Amino acid sequence: MGELPGIVVTGASGRMGQMLIRTVLESDKARLVGCLERPGHDWIGRDVGTAMGGAEVGVTVTDDALEAFARAQAVLDFTAPAATVEFAKLAAQARAVHVIGTTGLAPEDIEKIGKAAHHAPIVRAGNMSLGVNLLVRLTRQVATALDADFDIEIVEAHHRHKVDAPSGTALMLGAAAAEGRGVDLDTVSDRGRDGITGARERGHIGFSAVRGGDVVGEHEVIFYGAGERIALRHMATDRALFARGALKAALWAQDQAPGEYDMMDVLGL
Numbered sequence: 363m364g365e366l367p368g369i370v371v372t373g374a375s376g377r378m379g380q381m382l383i384r385t386v387l388e389s390d391k392a393r394l395v396g397c398l399e400r401p402g403h404d405w406i407g408r409d410v411g412t413a414m415g416g417a418e419v420g421v422t423v424t425d426d427a428l429e430a431f432a433r434a435q436a437v438l439d440f441t442a443p444a445a446t447v448e449f450a451k452l453a454a455q456a457r458a459v460h461v462i463g464t465t466g467l468a469p470e471d472i473e474k475i476g477k478a479a480h481h482a483p484i485v486r487a488g489n490m491s492l493g494v495n496l497l498v499r500l501t502r503q504v505a506t507a508l509d510a511d512f513d514i515e516i517v518e519a520h521h522r523h524k525v526d527a528p529s530g531t532a533l534m535l536g537a538a539a540a541e542g543r544g545v546d547l548d549t550v551s552d553r554g555r556d557g558i559t560g561a562r563e564r565g566h567i568g569f570s571a572v573r574g575g576d577v578v579g580e581h582e583v584i585f586y587g588a589g590e591r592i593a594l595r596h597m598a599t600d601r602a603l604f605a606r607g608a609l610k611a612a613l614w615a616q617d618q619a620p621g622e623y624d625m626m627d628v629l630g631l
């Protein structure tokens with residue numbers, strides 16, 4: 363049997379970074395070969411196990427992405443848009459699979475990531491959980507069945523530290539609802555109502571974001587009709603869910619040709 367795929371985790375000290383590191387260390391299907399943090403971070407040069415408050419694991423945190431990626435078969439990346447665009451280029455250079463969980467990417471970031479995918483597989487999803495990806499499918503199905511007599515509203519809640527809104531998941535749900543309805547999301551999105559907004563426009567898809575405390579991630583798609591409403595809801599209570607999905611994506615993509623993939627591809631949904 364060959365060696366297990368080597369994994370690099372970026373944003374090692376972050377909420378997701380630490381969860382990803384634990385998930386890889388506990389896995390019998392992959393091994394941790396590198397951990398990255400941004401230049402100047404006080405974890406650089408330290409063993410990641412002790413930096414996380416535990417025992418040594420023999421992996422030193424670095425800010426040299428290319429050197430780390432060159433030793434890896436896959437990169438798990440939940441950081442920030444600018445970092446992720448740079449990592450896409452470097453992972454492609456190293457011919458390593460790049461699993462992107464980072465949200466808040468601008469269209470031009472996504473275009474650059476698409477170019478990197480010509481050289482290596484990239485799996486990108488605003489949410490790596492099975493439950494949410496199933497919710498995306500259900501949302502499209504319900505939106506296909508109901509016409510614009512039903513007002514679609516997407517409500518999401520996250521912890522107080524989240525920097526982007528709407529969440530990547532809410533945007534996936536919005537895209538699925540728009541696709542089901544056969545409309546372009548950009549032209550029917552209502553984001554951030556405030557003041558004298560006028561009555562709700564028929565056919566629009568509304569987004570609301572709640573931020574507070576330590577909420578891991580909650581998403582609800584509501585179809586408001588006359589005299590009835592349908593609500594589809596997912597609640598994440600543990601970030602390990604996303605980390606397990608990311609590792610699954612990294613292993614799945616080992617056998618894929620260069621290109622762009624999402625969790626629907628990984629999960630076969």
Ligand SMILES: NC(=O)C1=CN([C@@H]2O[C@H](COP(=O)(O)OP(=O)(O)OC[C@H]3O[C@@H](n4cnc5c(N)ncnc54)[C@H](O)[C@@H]3O)[C@@H](O)[C@H]2O)C=CC1
Pocket residue numbers: 372373374375376377378379398399400401403440441442445462463464465466487488489490491530604
């Ligand atoms: N797709 C999914 O299933 C999920 C996606 N996310 C997304 O993952 C991202 C990170 O979330 P959190 O872990 O909560 O944030 P966080 O702020 O706790 O962690 C981000 C980490 O990235 C590091 N970082 C930033 N620039 C860097 C660079 N150039 N090089 C190396 N490291 C760098 C930061 O120092 C920090 O440690 C967000 O965009 C969030 O929305 C979060 C959970 C699930």
Ligand SMILES: O=C(O)C1=N[C@H](C(=O)O)C[C@H](O)C1
Pocket residue numbers: 465488489520524528529530531532578579580
């Ligand atoms: O920032 C987070 O925490 C999360 N971000 C993702 C998103 O933007 O949808 C996924 C999850 O909900 C947690």
